[in-house]
Amino acid sequence: MIRILNHILFVTGIMLIFSTTAFAYLDPSVMTYAIQVVAGLVIAVGAVIGIYWRKAKKKVQNKLGIDENSKKSVEDDVVEFKDDAEKK
Numbered sequence: 004m005i006r007i008l009n010h011i012l013f014v015t016g017i018m019l020i021f022s023t024t025a026f027a028y029l030d031p032s033v034m035t036y037a038i039q040v041v042a043g044l045v046i047a048v049g050a051v052i053g054i055y056w057r058k059a060k061k062k063v064q065n066k067l068g069i070d071e072n073s074k075k076s077v078e079d080d081v082v083e084f085k086d087d088a089e090k091k
Contacts (some may be wrong), residue, residue, distance in 0.1 A: 064071060
């Protein structure tokens, strides 16, 4: 692990030493793309955190014996039967 880190630092140092200044024009639409990238990353990270939060919460509830559906009421299904005479 340390060897890989040293290699990355060496390559980064070489890139910084031999870098040149670039005089480039940045189109105004570049900022729009940057905002889209940041928004996409925030949404993706939020989704991942939400998924793992639910999994962790469920594991903790199972370990503690907590049932999240214990206080919820469930209604019975309503089934209606009509006679053939009523249909005509």
